[in-house]
Amino acid sequence: MVNVAIVGLGLVGSELLAQLHKTKNHALRVVALTNSRRMLLSDASYTPLASTAATALAASESATSLSELAAYLAASLVPAVVVDCTSSDAVAALYPSWLRAGLSIVTPNKKAFSGDLELYNEIRSLAAFANGPFVYHESTVGAGLPVLSTLSDLVKTGDKVVKVEGIFSGTMSYIFNNFSTLNTAGEKKRFSEIVTVAKELGYTEPDPRDDLNGMDVARKVAIAGRLIGVPLTLSTLTVENVVPAPLRTVSTSHEFLTRLPEHDEHFAALNAQAAKAGEVLRYVGVVDALEPAHSGAKFVRYPAAHPFASLQGSDNIIKITTERFPNGLIIQGAGAGAAVTAFGIFADLLRVQERVGGL
Amino acid sequence: MVNVAIVGLGLVGSELLAQLHKTKNHALRVVALTNSRRMLLSDASYTPLASTAATALAASESATSLSELAAYLAASLVPAVVVDCTSSDAVAALYPSWLRAGLSIVTPNKKAFSGDLELYNEIRSLAAFANGPFVYHESTVGAGLPVLSTLSDLVKTGDKVVKVEGIFSGTMSYIFNNFSTLNTAGEKKRFSEIVTVAKELGYTEPDPRDDLNGMDVARKVAIAGRLIGVPLTLSTLTVENVVPAPLRTVSTSHEFLTRLPEHDEHFAALNAQAAKAGEVLRYVGVVDALEPAHSGAKFVRYPAAHPFASLQGSDNIIKITTERFPNGLIIQGAGAGAAVTAFGIFADLLRVQERVGGL
Structure with missing residues (x-):
């Protein structure tokens, strides 16, 4: 039996709630929900919240207080997990206090695992005990794809991970899979056109420059690197920004998209050069364990x-190269979207459930 | 703390022992080893066996008795796992008695999970408890590739697995990757030549017909199918035998290999037909959850x-198609060999260690 609190009831949090209710897994009982304004705590006996809880949250008159939430969870004899479905730095900064209160953490929020190394190390040391609390964050890299669990297993069983290389961003994947292909059928699309369509399809951040600047990929590289013992930081990683220099400072995403066609020739030329060599353009993340500076x-x-x-x-x-897998272990599939992100979170919750299962 | 017994000290068992000793994971302590003739049990305080235990086993004067082994493990207050590194039907038949004695099981032995459904269901029902004993067998499909754990997570989180399709045999993979390619450079090799080289490289069973008859793939299909709720059996599965009919009954593998060139034209014709359509030949396993008879x-x-x-x-x-992954989740890499098989076993042992970790 595990008490579950979901912090942040956006697309991913709502999908997780739906998945949890659909499976009728009675060992994972959702007893608390919060969004940025309101909070809903189950009664003092920690009765599971119904599948209509999202509606009840909207009607709740309790203001969100994450310290009150933590105290409520810690007061139960039943082990508890906080699922952080925000992307907030402020929430990530609370993890150490939650772990000290004995609460486990499962999250797709990349901030704690790619940001400040001191926070990261504190979290790791607080979650280093066989009987908990536990921290799992599979969905921070590749959403539900079993990337981090595999890296962790490789390391714990004594394999030497040499390199982790991959297309870690669904947005970058869509843009360059469509822009740069050796398939000669059909007419070549312009770069600006593809970025615009990607935004219309909801594949990009509200401002596509937040994808094209490479920072999302850099965060995932830092997370994968740290997991295999390479303490990468955003400030020292090499990050190539695909946004043309003159457009980095324009103030709105609308202006960015309007002026992006001025740079179509630049991207077309790169593409043509690659094609001439029988190659395609891709935006990748690399963890190089032997030469960390090349990450x-x-x-x-x-x-x-x-x-x-x-x-x-x-x-x-994602391609993982190790001593035991010199030709690489490859994992591929949808790495973004609410359904697969919630799946990754749910799988992590099962790990926690299993680990406290005997209690 | 978990007591570990390794049954079968061949290539995989020895590699596992080496990996365990190398990582200095003191929570998994190897206290017993057996091969088909001899047995080595640690003393009554279950002291871990040293890394030189394989030598000590060879010198042991105790005859192997798996019932004595089980009694020895069950007598400890520390939870125990039997790692079955044999491919024996007789050992697999003992799993229910071991589970009843509270012993967990981790194994790359496919027999219990692809054979008699009654044995399979008995094992599943004896291993259905949150506080153990546990059964893990990741290495029965794709060796250390995270195939079964991913399927299990998908099912437990409420996804609908529609299809599992893949190249499950390293031997079949090698043979057809080399025989059937659209790469026109270099001369085409004859089928018999490739099979002979595969045998020389140690990629095949002693008699390559034991790979080419498809039964190894069929077993993996049955295992994956059962895990997602499709109760496939070897006797009802469609299994294509690649061994030419006249060679199925010749008595030795030597005679088989000597006469295989008589059929090179047959395979070359199939290959040419495929190439004409821009296609290649592959030997695959398929679990079709919607139309189980097509598996x-x-x-x-x-x-x-x-x-x-x-x-x-x-x-x-291996490509897994589900409601959440309609375009497939793909896992690729070395799926045979002692190092990666032992890795899969070791990762399973970590699961058991985690699940009894609090005890």
């Missing part, structure tokens, strides 16, 4: 036969 | 752009 978020070319070259849609693909 | 081990063709077509070496590749 980063990079705009590079791959030959047609490489698995990254034939990627489709907005899939992620 | 099986099949010799089929894939277009050049399909991920199965560009596979290299002896890699496995």
Whole structure:
């Protein structure tokens, strides 16, 4: 039995709630929900909240207080997990206090695992005990794809991870899979056109520059690196910004998209150069465990036969090279979206449930 | 703390012992080893066996008695796991008695999970408790690739697995990746030549017909199917036998290999037909959850752009299609060999260790 609190009831939090209710897993009981304004705590006997709880949250008159939430969870004899479905730095900063209160944490929020190393190390040391509390964050990299669990297993069983290389951003994947292909059928689309369509499809952040600047990929590189013992930080990682320099400072995303066509020729030329060599353009993240300084978020070319070259849609693909897998262990599939992100969170919750199962 | 007994000290068992000793994970202590003749039990205080235990086993004067082994493990207050590194039906038949004695089981032995459904269901029902004993068998499919754990997570979180399709045999992978390629450079090799080289490289069973008959793939299909709730059995699965009919009854593998060139034209013709359509030949396993009767081990063709077509070496590749992953979640990498098989076993042992961690 595990008490579950969901902090942040946006797309992912709501989908998780739906998945939890659908499976009728009675060992994971949702007893608290919060969004940025309101909070809903189950009664003092920690009765599970019904599947209509999202509606009840909207009607709740309690203002959100994360310290009150933590105290409520810690007061139960039943172990509890806080699921942080925000992308907030402020919430991430609370993890140490939650862990000290014995609360486990499961989250797709990248901030704590890619930001300040001191916070990161504090979290790791507070979650280093066999009987909990536990921290799982599979969905911070590749959403529900089993990337971090596999890296963790490789490390714990004594394998040497040499390199982790991949297309970690669904947005970058969509843009370059469509822009740069060796398939000669059909007319070539302009770069600006593809970015505009990606935004219309909801594949980008509200301002597509927040994807194209490479910072999301850099965060995932830092997370994967730290997990295999390479203490990467955003400030020292090499991050290539795909946004043309003159457009980095324009104030609105509308202006950015309006002026992006001025740079279509630049991207078309890069594409043509690559095609001439039988290659395609891809935006990848790299953790190089042997030469950590070569790690980063990079705009590079791959030959047609490489698995990254034939990627489709907005899939992620991650290649892990180790002593035991010298030719690589590859994991590929949808790496963004509420359903697969919530799946990754749910799978992490099952780990916590299993680990406290005997209690 | 978990007591570990390794049954069967061949290539995989020895590699596992080496990996366990190398990581200095003191929570998993190897206290017993057996091969088909001898047995080595640690003393009554269950002191861990040293890394030289394999030598000590060879010198042991105790005859192997698996019932004595089970009694020895069950007598400790520390939870225990039996790691079955044999491929024996007789050992698999003992699992229910071990589970009844409270012993967990981790194994790459496919027999219990692909054979008699009654044995399978008995094992599942004895391993259905949150506080153990536990059964894990990741290495029965794709060796250390995270295939079964991912399928299990998908099912437990309420996803609907529609199809599992893949190249599950390293041997079949090697043979057809080399025989059937759209790469026109270099001369085409004869089928018999590739099979002979595969045997020389140690990629096949002593008699390559034991790979080419498709039964190994069929077993993996049954295992994956059962895990997602499709109760497949070897006797009802469609299994295509690639061994030419006249060679199925010849008595020795030597005679088989000597006469295989008589059938090179047959395979070359199939290959040419496929190539004409821009396709390649591959031997795959399929679990079709919607039409279970379409499940099986099949010799089929894939277009050049399909991920199965560009596979290299002896890699496995498994594509899982679900409601949440309509375009597939793909896992690819080395799916055979002692190092990666032992890795899969070790990762399973970590699951058991985590689940009894608080005790």
